[in-house]
Amino acid sequence: MxxxxxxxxxxxxxxxxxxYHEKYGDDGVWNEPSNSLDTLSEYENEDxxxxxxxxxxxxxxxxxxxxxxxxxxxxxxxxxxxxxxxxxxxxxxxxxxxxxxxxxxxxxxxxxxxxxxxxxxxxxxxxxxxxxxxxxxxxxxxxxxxxxxxxxxxxxxxxxxxxKELYHPKCDVCKQFIPTNMNGLIEYRAHPFWMQKYCPSHEMDGTPRCCSCERMEPRDIKYVTLDDGRKLCLECLDSAIMDTSECQPLYLDIQEFYEGLNMKIEQQVPLLLVERQALNEAMEGEKNGHHHLPETRGLCLSEEQTVSTILRRPRIGAGNKIMNMITEPYRLTRRCEVTAILILYGLPRLLTGSILAHEMMHAWLRLKGYRSLSQEVEEGICQVLAHMWLDSEIISGSGSNVASTSSSSLASTSSKKGSRSQFERKLGDFFKHQIESDTSPAYGDGFRAGNQAVLRYGLRPTLDHIKLTGTFPC
Known part of the structure; x- marks a missing residue:
């Protein structure tokens, strides 16, 4: 420019x-007569x-x-x-x-x-x-x-x-032209996956992000506020799973996914949808286990505990806030190496499913006698299974029958019909991108090492090598 x-x-x-110059003479304005002025009368001369x-x-x-x-x-x-x-x-x-x-x-x-x-x-x-x-x-x-x-x-x-209207970028949050910095250059932030552009100031002014897709909340759209303070965008809310009964059909689908890999889990492991506080309390009561910080969204328990689970889907009240959360205590008894799988409520179906697939792999490893694995190996192979499940869902495009005890969202209906909205497919790609681009040593580096081994040798030979050596095959 x-x-x-x-x-x-x-x-x-x-x-x-x-x-404006006028010439006098042969072709001038005034042609003088041949007689001289002396011959004219004094009166004529004066004229x-x-x-x-x-x-x-x-x-x-x-x-x-x-x-x-x-x-x-x-x-x-x-x-x-x-x-x-x-x-x-x-x-x-x-x-x-x-x-x-x-x-x-x-x-x-x-x-x-x-x-x-x-x-x-x-x-x-x-x-x-x-x-x-x-x-x-x-x-x-x-x-x-x-x-x-x-x-x-x-x-x-x-x-x-x-x-300016055509070429100057506008902020996707405040809808204003993104201002120039002190050097006169246009400076903005952009989400690496969604490419949502926004003013740098919004990273410090308290603008909330969706706890699922990580997009910032636009000024003209209000996200739903969950009881623990998390924000959920309306598109992620469409397929959000809110209570334990809603999650059971998804649990059956992922069990079938494991059976298709010849990794059937014989024991009946309870699946509970819980609030953040209950998840944190259960994590503190667990003697062993690896947890994905800074926020844990799923947990595979091995200890006997009493966990508060969400009994009924809450409703959305004034100000887009969750209301009437109904919970009940659930006593976990130890019948095998795994007592329960806990999943954080209020997340979209595909994110809930990927977390569940990850935690089920923890359960499978414990039930099959995989002992004393390093965090990188165990979390890495669990992320590989979560990634594989997301891949299968996106490729097939067939949604599971997400049961709903209330007519709460359009996605429940669309999932029953086996359809997948364009945004939900995009959301699945985003969750895969999150796994692939994770920078943590255990979940990121572990996934990349495990995924490379599975792609090279196959899943079963990789698991056999892990059980024998505690490492991924090179």
Whole structure:
């Protein structure tokens, strides 16, 4: 983008030297008779002298007017030149651009806009061409540009306001033009997956993010506030699973997914949907186990505990806040190496499913006697199974029958029909992206090492190698 200068040049009329000059003699105005003035009467001589005096007086007046007009044009020229010099030179593509003022058109220049002769009138000299003032138009709104400065994109001129509307990025949060920084450059933040653009200030002004998709809350849309303070965008809310009974069909689907991998879990492990506080309390009561910080969203328990589980889907009340959360205590008894799987409530189906697939792999490893694995190996292979499940869901496009005890969301209906909305498919890709781009040593590096081994050797040989050596095959 370059800022160029535009001024009106030329005069509305043309003045040529001698335009008002009158000649006397053979072809002059006054043809003298052959007789001399001496032969005329004194009266006649006085009349002729008076006529000549009047003629000379008119001539002088016309000359004086011409000189005055010329002086006015010279003053106009000086004023335009001083105006041009008073401001800093405009810039085009980062280089100074100084248009040459042509104050008087010769009538031979061709307008770059209409391709006709400019003639004797005002014209513009910019972009290495000449223009009628009415022909120099904005490429966006097609209205004449009469401002001193205008913007360029490619070879097209724009009003500064039109250019800003078209090319200056707007914040997806506050919907305003993203301001320039102290260096005059446009600086903004962008989500690496969703490419949501926003002002840097929103990272510090308390603007909430969706706890599922991580997008910032726009000013014109209010996210749902869960009872633990988490925010959920309306699109993620469409397929959110809110209570334990809603999650059971998804649990059956993932059990079938494991059976398809010849990794059936024979024991009946309870699955409970819980609030954040209950999940944290259960995590503290667990003697062993690996947890994904900074926030745990799933847990595979091995100890006997009493856990508060969500009995009924809460409703959304005033201010988009969750209301009437109904819970009940659930006593976990140890019948095998795994007592229960806990999942944080209020997350979309695909995220809930990927967390559940991850925790079920923890259960499978414990039930199959995989002991004393390093965090990188255990969490890594669990992330591989979560990634595989997401991949299968996205490829198949067949949703599970997410049961709902209430007509709470459109996604419950769409999932029953086996359909997948465009956003939900995109959301699945985002959850895969989260797993793939995780930077933590256990969950990120562990996943990449485990996934590479599974792609090279297959899942079963990789698991056999892990059981034998406690490491991924190289």
């Amino acid at each position: 370059g800022w160029l200068s535009k001024i009106f040049k030329g005069s509305s009329h043309r003045i040529s030297e001698g335009q 002729i002298a008076h006529a000549i005096a009047l003629s000379l007086s008119e001539e002088e007046q016309k000359k004086a007017k011409a000189i005055a007009t010329l002086e006015e044009d010279e003053q106009l020229a000086r004023a335009l030149q001083e105006s041009l010099n008073a401001d800093s030179p405009p810039r085009e593509n980062g280089h100074a651009y100084q248009p040459v003022p042509f104050l008087f058109s010769s009538g031979s220049r061709i307008c770059a806009g209409c391709n006709t002769e400019i003639g004797h009138g005002r014209f513009l000299s910019c972009m290495d061409a000449y223009w009628h003032p009415e022909c120099f138009r904005c490429h966006a709104c097609n209205q004449p540009i009469s401002d001193y400065e205008f913007s360029m994109s490619g070879n097209y001129p724009y009003h500064k306001s039109c250019y």
